[in-house]
Amino acid sequence: xxxxxxxxxxxxxxxxxxxxxxxxxxxxxxxxxxxxxxxxxxxxxxxxxxxxxxxxxxxxxxxxxxxxxxxxxxxxxxxxxxxxxxxxxxxxxxxxxxxxxxxxxxxxxxxxxxxxxxxxxxxxxxxxxxxxxxxxxxxxxxxxxxxxxxxxxxxxxxxxxxxxxxxxxxxxxxxxxxxxxxxxxxxxxxxxxxxxxxxxxxxxxxxxxxxxxxxxxxxxxxxxxxxxxxxxxxxxxxxxxxxxxxxxxxxxxxxxxxxxxxxxxxxxxxxxxxxxxxxxxxxxxxxxxxxxxxxxxxxxxxxxxxxxxxxxxxxxxxxxxxxxxxxxxxxxxxxxxxxxxxxxxxxxxxxxxxxxxxxxxxxxxxxxxxxxxxxxxxxxxxxxxxxxxxxxxxxxxxxxxxxxxxxxxxxxxxxxxxxxxxxxxxxxxxxxxxxxxxxxxxxxxxxxxxxxxxxxxxxxxxxxxxxxxxxxxxxxxxxxxxxxxxxxxxxxxxxxxxxxxxxxxxxxxxxxxxxxxxxxxxxxxxxxxxxxxxxxxxxxxxxxxxxxxxxxxxxxxxxxxxxxxxxxxxxxx
DNA sequence: GCCGTTTTCGGCCCGACTGTTTTCAGTCG
Numbered sequence: 367x368x369x370x371x372x373x374x375x376x377x378x379x380x381x382x383x384x385x386x387x388x389x390x391x392x393x394x395x396x397x398x399x400x401x402x403x404x405x406x407x408x409x410x411x412x413x414x415x416x417x418x419x420x421x422x423x424x425x426x427x428x429x430x431x432x433x434x435x436x437x438x439x440x441x442x443x444x445x446x447x448x449x450x451x452x453x454x455x456x457x458x459x460x461x462x463x464x465x466x467x468x469x470x471x472x473x474x475x476x477x478x479x480x481x482x483x484x485x486x487x488x489x490x491x492x493x494x495x496x497x498x499x500x501x502x503x504x505x506x507x508x509x510x511x512x513x514x515x516x517x518x519x520x521x522x523x524x525x526x527x528x529x530x531x532x533x534x535x536x537x538x539x540x541x542x543x544x545x546x547x548x549x550x551x552x553x554x555x556x557x558x559x560x561x562x563x564x565x566x567x568x569x570x571x572x573x574x575x576x577x578x579x580x581x582x583x584x585x586x587x588x589x590x591x592x593x594x595x596x597x598x599x600x601x602x603x604x605x606x607x608x609x610x611x612x613x614x615x616x617x618x619x620x621x622x623x624x625x626x627x628x629x630x631x632x633x634x635x636x637x638x639x640x641x642x643x644x645x646x647x648x649x650x651x652x653x654x655x656x657x658x659x660x661x662x663x664x665x666x667x668x669x670x671x672x673x674x675x676x677x678x679x680x681x682x683x684x685x686x687x688x689x690x691x692x693x694x695x696x697x698x699x700x701x702x703x704x705x706x707x708x709x710x711x712x713x714x715x716x717x718x719x720x721x722x723x724x725x726x727x728x729x730x731x732x733x734x735x736x737x738x739x740x741x742x743x744x745x746x747x748x749x750x751x752x753x754x755x756x757x758x759x760x761x762x763x764x765x766x767x768x769x770x771x772x773x774x775x776x777x778x779x780x781x782x783x784x785x786x787x788x789x790x791x792x793x794x795x796x797x798x799x800x801x802x803x804x805x806x807x808x809x810x811x812x813x814x815x816x817x818x819x820x821x822x823x824x825x826x827x828x829x830x831x832x833x834x835x836x837x838x839x840x841x842x843x844x845x846x847x848x849x850x851x852x853x854x855x856x857x858x859x860x861x862x863x864x865x866x867x868x869x870x871x872x873x874x875x876x877x878x879x880x881x882x883x884x885x886x887x888x889x890x891x892x893x894x895x896x897x898x899x900x901x902x903x904x905x906x907x908x909x910x911x912x913x914x915x916x917x918x919x920x921x922x923x924x925x926x927x928x929x930x931x932x933x934x935x936x937x938x939x
Numbered sequence: 940g941c942c943g944t945t946t947t948c949g950g951c952c953c954g955a956c957t958g959t960t961t962t963c964a965g966t967c968g
Contacts, residue, residue: 393951397940429941467957469966504959568968594967599955601967611968613955626953631968638952643944649953 368815369413369440371405377439378402378432381448383460386470387477388451400427403632405436407685409884410853416440458484465514467507475500489515524607525563527842528556529872529909531608535567538586538610545582547573549617554627559679560912562842562875566609568627576614583612619651621664626650632684633677640672640688680915685883697918700894702911704921706929707736708904710781710804710835710867710895715760716741717749719900722760722767722776728901730774736930738777738802739764740835743791745783746808752780754796761799775930777801781835786810788824790831797830802937804867804895806835807848815849822850826858832937833893834859836869836876843873852881856888863939865891865925868917870910882917891936892924 382398404427405412415422422433439445456477462485463473476482479500480491491497492512498505535553542551548571552558555568573579576597583600584592593601593609600612615623626634627650634648641648646655652662653671661667666676674691678699681687690696712718713725720728722739729737741760742751752760757780764776779802783791790797790805797803805825813821825831837855838847859866866885869876874897877885885892894910896903914924921927925936 391940394940396951400941427941431940467966471965502959502964506958566968594956596956601956627968629968631952635952642952647953651954 369443371408371412373443374412374436374439375402375406377445377448378405380457380460381445381451383463383470384448384451384455384457387459387463387474388455389470389474397427397432401432404428407880409880411851412436413440414853456483461485462488465511467510467514472502475502485515525565525843526606526608527872528560528562528564528912529906531557531564531567534588534604534606534608538567538569538588538604541586542569542571542579542583542612545571545573546578547575548579549573550620552624554624555629558628559630559682560916562872562878562913566611569610569612570620570623570627571612571614572617572620573614574616579614580612613650615650617663618659619662621666621668622648622652622662623650625665625668628679628682630683633682633687636684636688637668637672646671678915680912681918683916697920699915700911700919700921700924700927702908704924704927705734705894705907705911707734707738707777707926707933708896708898708907709738709777709779709802709833709893709926710740710869711737711898711904712741712781713739715739715756716751717899722763724901725898725904726767726771726774726776728904730771732904735773736775736777736933738779738804740779740781740802740804743780743782745785745791751783751791754792757792757796758799779804781806783808784821784825786813786821788821790825790828794830802832803830804833804835805831807839811839811845811848813848815851818848819851819854822855823858826855826862826864829939831864832939833865833867833895835867835895836871836874836897837866838876838878838881840876840878841873842875847876852884856881856885856890859885859890860888863891865893865937868892868894868910868914870894870896870906870908870913872906872909875909875913877913877917879913879916882914882919886917886919886923892919893926894924895926 378398379402382395386395416437422428422436423430435445459473459477462468463470480496482488482491492508492515497503497508535557539551539553542548550572552570553567554570556564557567571579580595580597580600584595584602588604589602590605591603593603598614603609613623613627638648641653646653652659653668661671669676675694675696677687677691708729711725713720713722725737742749744751744753761778764778768776778800780800781804784805784807785791826834840847866877868882894907894914896906898904925933928936
């Protein structure tokens with residue numbers, strides 16, 4: 367039995383959902399939710415921690431009881447407390463509570479008084495009108511449930527790639543700036559924290575007249591549906607399916623509102639708890655001592671009252687950033703301008719669209735000092751991979767082009783496939799002639815975890831491999847990472863001096879933020895690359911930089927922030 | 940169920956909006 371952290375987290379989450387419907391102490395519910403979140407993003411596997419007899423109670427959100435429950439789940443794959451609860455509360459009720467207008471309390475009433483156990487039952491009592499006999503269920507709610515039941519094939523928490531909503535967000539912000547009396551428009555939420563996906567857009571508008579802004583907003587041509595509209599708070603769904611929540615705030619509250627709507631929820635709750643400790647109150651209007659507003663105009667001012675440095679939005683996940691801000695040890699996060707070159711790019715020699723010269727020119731125009739040409743190796747037939755012979759020709763061609771270039775260098779490189787057994791798809795004698803060897807997995811994603819890990823470790827230990835490309839193979843929203851022990855991969859990479867790539871493709875962003883931080887902490891050298899297949903894709907580097915910032919990365923942690931002369935030294939192993 | 944500059948009990952973030960109410964509960968973020 368090998369239990370993944372995600373399974374432990376799912377059990378805790380379900381426990382929280384069912385306890386909530388049962389009407390349990392809300393703080394007990396929250397304890398399970400907090401624990402689920404902590405477990406989900408812990409890089410080490412709890413299965414391993416239990417095996418090593420680690421002190422689970424030392425972890426935040428875990429006390430005596432939950433430590434025992436984790437041990438039970440790791441040992442059996444089940445949590446008996448949940449199994450027991452499921453006998454009393456049908457787990458399908460959780461789906462009901464996800465419907466708009468229904469929460470745990472109303473679901474409980476439906477179950478207790480009308481025996482509603484699932485969507486089918488709900489449809490029955492809505493259609494028969496029986497639901498209207500319950501206290502608290504009036505005609506409006508009945509109607510909105512009827513609509514929800516018609517509309518759903520569960521549009522449940524669809525998330526959008528950050529890169530996919532940027533255009534729409536810009537258009538919307540520009541439109542809102544035209545509303546009467548608007549001083550500023552800022553997109554907060556996970557968008558501002560630069561999360562890889564966003565569930566909705568949180569838009570903050572500074573204006574005196576909320577009503578005018580609200581009216582202007584709901585008239586936006588891309589609004590498909592208005593969910594609710596007040597004078598300071600409006601929520602709509604755009605035609606793309608993206609939900610947008612808008613809040614209008616006065617100027618003197620801007621900092622507090624920005625802090626609140628940027629989140630994350632865990633981060634703002636941690637700050638509010640700090641306020642409570644000081645007998646203050648923090649809300650979206652300001653930081654208050656009694657009735658006195660003691661801060662609120664800017665985020666900087668509020669953090670300052672707590673004795674904290676300003677925490678960059680990318681770090682606001684309650685992963686230790688508050689303690690670091692107190693000690694003055696926040697990282698000096700990397701900027702896009704720190705990047706001196708790109709170490710993963712394709713040309714029309716394999717599956718790219720641009721020539722060597724075009725790619726070189728585009729990179730040079732970006733102000734880069736170097737660009738590594740990493741066309742594919744032969745194993746993947748569909749991409750016209752280069753065999754040793756064609757790669758030799760490309761080396762000659764790159765040498766020829768480099769002679770003409772001034773202050774810029776094309777690096778001779780390859781993206782070589784890591785075969786199923788961990789060997790490489792090209793012989794050593796050709797790899798030796800290259801400046802950089804990026805090794806990646808493009809096949810056999812379904813190997814068992816141990817085999818996949820061994821395969822990767824073998825590539826990392828190959829002395830000619832400089833970088834592991836998109837190390838987990840995930841495609842966000844399409845496929846998860848292959849089963850692999852990233853802790854061992856990180857350890858091996860640190861020991862071997864092999865770099866790990868942060869791939870900037872918006873649907874890869876591989877490594878993810880948590881793994882990036884773990885790699886950085888282990889002393890792994892990182893590379894931020896675009897995997898560009900055309901000149902226009904070199905621009906995607908900003909997404910990789912955003913992801914790196916979420917992983918607490920500084921410029922010095924990233925190899926391709928160095929000038930070429932230093933790059934050589936760093937890549938040597 | 941966790942946690943402690945309020946330490947082993949008694950707290951636990953805060954407010955807007957809606958619908959169904961006649962003073963407020965539930966939901967949502």
